[in-house]
Amino acid sequence: MNKTFEYSITSTQYIAQDGTLIKPLPNFINDELLLNAYKEMVLIRTFDQKAIALQRTGKLGTYPSSLGQEAINVAIGLAMKKDDVFVPYYRDHATQYLRGVTLSEMLLYWGGDERGGSAIGENCKEDMPVCVPIATQFCHAAGIASAFKIRGEKRASVVTGGDGSSSKGDFLESLNLAGVWQLPVVFVINNNQWAISTRREVQCHGETLAQKAIGAGIPGVQVDGNDFVSLYDAMHEALNKAYAGKGPTLIEAMSYRLSDHTTADDATRYRSNEELKKGWDLEPVKRLRDYLHNNSLWSSDKETQLQERVKQQVEEAVETYLSIKPEPASAMFDHLFETLPVPLQKQYDEVCSLGGINHE
Amino acid sequence: MNSKIDVQNQTMVEAINLALAHAMEEDDNVVLLGEDVGANGGVFRATVDLRKTYGLKRVMDTPLAETLISGITVGMATQGLKPVAEIQFMGFVYAAMEQIVSHASRLRNRTRGRLSCPLVFRVPFGGGIHAPEHHSESTEALFAHIPGLRVVVPSSPLRAYGLLLSAIRNPDPVLFLEPKRLYRAVSQPVLDDGKALPLDTCFTLREGSDITLVSWGAMMQETLQCAQSLSEKGVDCEVIDVASISPLDMNTIECSVTKTGRCVIIHEAARSVGVGAEISAHLAEQCLLDLKAPIKRVTGYDTIMPYFRNEGYYLPSIERILDTVNEVMTFE
Numbered sequence: 001m002n003k004t005f006e007y008s009i010t011s012t013q014y015i016a017q018d019g020t021l022i023k024p025l026p027n028f029i030n031d032e033l034l035l036n037a038y039k040e041m042v043l044i045r046t047f048d049q050k051a052i053a054l055q056r057t058g059k060l061g062t063y064p065s066s067l068g069q070e071a072i073n074v075a076i077g078l079a080m081k082k083d084d085v086f087v088p089y090y091r092d093h094a095t096q097y098l099r100g101v102t103l104s105e106m107l108l109y110w111g112g113d114e115r116g117g118s119a120i121g122e123n124c125k126e127d128m129p130v131c132v133p134i135a136t137q138f139c140h141a142a143g144i145a146s147a148f149k150i151r152g153e154k155r156a157s158v159v160t161g162g163d164g165s166s167s168k169g170d171f172l173e174s175l176n177l178a179g180v181w182q183l184p185v186v187f188v189i190n191n192n193q194w195a196i197s198t199r200r201e202v203q204c205h206g207e208t209l210a211q212k213a214i215g216a217g218i219p220g221v222q223v224d225g226n227d228f229v230s231l232y233d234a235m236h237e238a239l240n241k242a243y244a245g246k247g248p249t250l251i252e253a254m255s256y257r258l259s260d261h262t263t264a265d266d267a268t269r270y271r272s273n274e275e276l277k278k279g280w281d282l283e284p285v286k287r288l289r290d291y292l293h294n295n296s297l298w299s300s301d302k303e304t305q306l307q308e309r310v311k312q313q314v315e316e317a318v319e320t321y322l323s324i325k326p327e328p329a330s331a332m333f334d335h336l337f338e339t340l341p342v343p344l345q346k347q348y349d350e351v352c353s354l355g356g357i358n359h360e
Numbered sequence: 361m362n363s364k365i366d367v368q369n370q371t372m373v374e375a376i377n378l379a380l381a382h383a384m385e386e387d388d389n390v391v392l393l394g395e396d397v398g399a400n401g402g403v404f405r406a407t408v409d410l411r412k413t414y415g416l417k418r419v420m421d422t423p424l425a426e427t428l429i430s431g432i433t434v435g436m437a438t439q440g441l442k443p444v445a446e447i448q449f450m451g452f453v454y455a456a457m458e459q460i461v462s463h464a465s466r467l468r469n470r471t472r473g474r475l476s477c478p479l480v481f482r483v484p485f486g487g488g489i490h491a492p493e494h495h496s497e498s499t500e501a502l503f504a505h506i507p508g509l510r511v512v513v514p515s516s517p518l519r520a521y522g523l524l525l526s527a528i529r530n531p532d533p534v535l536f537l538e539p540k541r542l543y544r545a546v547s548q549p550v551l552d553d554g555k556a557l558p559l560d561t562c563f564t565l566r567e568g569s570d571i572t573l574v575s576w577g578a579m580m581q582e583t584l585q586c587a588q589s590l591s592e593k594g595v596d597c598e599v600i601d602v603a604s605i606s607p608l609d610m611n612t613i614e615c616s617v618t619k620t621g622r623c624v625i626i627h628e629a630a631r632s633v634g635v636g637a638e639i640s641a642h643l644a645e646q647c648l649l650d651l652k653a654p655i656k657r658v659t660g661y662d663t664i665m666p667y668f669r670n671e672g673y674y675l676p677s678i679e680r681i682l683d684t685v686n687e688v689m690t691f692e
Contacts, residue, residue, distance in 0.1 A: 114469060117471045118472040119474060126475075129467075129470055132462075133458060136431060139428055139435065142431070142432050143432030143434060143435020143438075143443075144435040144436070144438065144439055145435075147435070147436050147440070148439075173423070173428035174432075332469075334472075335471075335472050335473045336507060338531040338532055342607075342609070342611070343560055343607035343609055343610060344607055
């Protein structure tokens with residue numbers, strides 16, 4: 001028998017669980033980048049805690065925590081260029097923030113206001129809003145990358161999804177097209193081991209999720225998603241490949257969902273405390289802080305100052321969010337179509353009579 | 361019209377091809393994609409020769425995956441392209457439904473106008489061509505229920521040309537349902553002048569005073585034939601082509617029924633919760649006191665569409681339409 005095809009999945013890790021280096025850092029990683037990444041990770045964790053508190057006190061709707069995902073999302077956000085397009089799922093707060101979506105806009109979205117998807121930031125005007133229907137966003141990213149390719153632009157789209165999303169046809173169809181058309185797109189699967197209560201092992205019998213790239217004829221790599229450097233390195237390589245017209249990449253980022261699925265979920269119903277404790281041993285924020293400490297780049301004074309600063313930043317965002325009044329009732333018609341079709345005018349008039357700030 | 365211009369007779373599928381070519385010529389952002397649209401020119405030949413003229417980058421053969429086609433169409437549209445995607449048959453559009461319902465129709469709303477989806481899904485639909493299972497249904501009502509989406513159905517080569525141009529130029533998503541029974545059944549002179557026809561508007565094809573006949577798509581043929589034969593018997597029919605199923609121009613229908621006092625709605629799709637029911641409910645709300653007889657519907661049945669040996673029993677026939685009109689005209 002002849003071997004007609006061979007493929008292997010590699011796994012990458014730079015910074016170990018205890019903050020020590022496993023291998024030398026890539027040359028494009030410098031202290032400034034690591035310090036910056038750490039600060040953003042701390043910010044988003046603080047934001048996350050605050051968002052959960054707001055939900056618990058009735059000031060926010062159902063909210064999906066990003067606890068434990070900070071390295072992945074900060075690495076994606078810092079690795080992407082302004083001109084790229086980010087296509088998130090719903091656990092990507094840090095990347096959205098780094099792209100220019102404000103913290104108060106994110107709260108607005110999870111607080112039940114469409115303006116939370118309007119993304120007023122400079123860098124994110126073409127980014128997609130949060131995507132709730134699982135895996136549908138992969139097709140959008142492939143379409144966006146197709147537009148880049150059609151127009152000959154050196155840009156890439158970056159799309160994320162959870163381990164559960166890799167079970168859907170949308171994901172496989174998108175990988176497949178990205179291979180055939182050699183699209184400038186980077187697929188990132190945040191394998192945090194859980195899709196609500198469904199374990200990774202129940203999603204797929206394959207040893208890795210990265211190997212789903214094999215069928216599409218594209219590279220698939222597995223990286224330690226709790227290690228900022230591993231993710232940044234993989235993103236850096238995948239993006240450069242995309243810019244150079246060398247096609248797509250699938251990155252499986254190994255992480256652990258330290259939170260419930262959302263604030264509407266109770267993970268104690270289906271997973272043990274022992275498992276969660278092991279998850280905490282791997283968590284990304286402490287790991288990077290330990291590395292920075294080990295290399296004399298960080299101190300407890302700096303940590304105290306940072307904690308105070310991010311807390312204040314988050315409080316300001318909350319104040320802004322809470323001060324924004326709901327739109328008038330008629331806003332439900334404002335962006336249904338570019339211009340309101342005549343047949344809808346009567347319904348519009350009826351809704352205007354319901355009130356809201358512009359029609360009191 | 362300039363009499364020097366040679367106006368060719370075109371079938372509906374030729375008129376669609378003309379409109380696509382015109383749209384691609386006037387706007388570089390217009391791209392075509394779908395299964396077999398490139399080298400093959402589409403299974404119905406609607407995109408024939410367009411790849412030769414506009415190249416691989418603008419006429420794209422996709423993998424056989426309707427979810428993907430609909431999803432990348434959304435992605436392309438957010439980037440300022442104006443993608444026109446062909447879904448080969450309506451029976452295969454359901455894999456695209458999630459993208460249509462959850463993204464294409466609502467992206468403008470959920471980004472408060474920052475992103476939009478100026479796209480067209482062209483979908484051949486309807487029965488009467490002896491096609492295999494899954495190839496003959498008319499499920500426009502499923503789509504008419506989706507806010508933020510336009511559903512447009514041409515009923516002649518001229519309206520196919522004008523409405524498709526409008527659909528492509530429109531800044532919002534349009535589901536363009538092509539009655540494949542009419543693809544080659546009739547031809548008429550179509551001037552390739554780039555003139556669009558309005559969306560969200562019904563077309564009154566024939567004025568009359570005794571009864572209003574409302575239909576769309578392929579059933580316009582039978583409806584117009586009935587109106588002709590009824591006029592010979594002294595029944596003066598007003599005939600309305602709905603054309604835009606959603607949003608629905610009820611004003612034109614309402615004005616007509618206020619005048620005639622009678623209405624029969626004809627459609628291929630199953631009867632219950634169909635677009636005919638919506639028109640009927642609206643007329644009951646708005647013109648009850650103008651009605652001289654109950655509003656009646658002549659439609660397909662609430663069954664699975666029979667395979668083609670028996671599709672003739674399902675599709676509204678001229679006899680069924682005439683019987684129903686007679687019932688309405690003689691109501692006391």
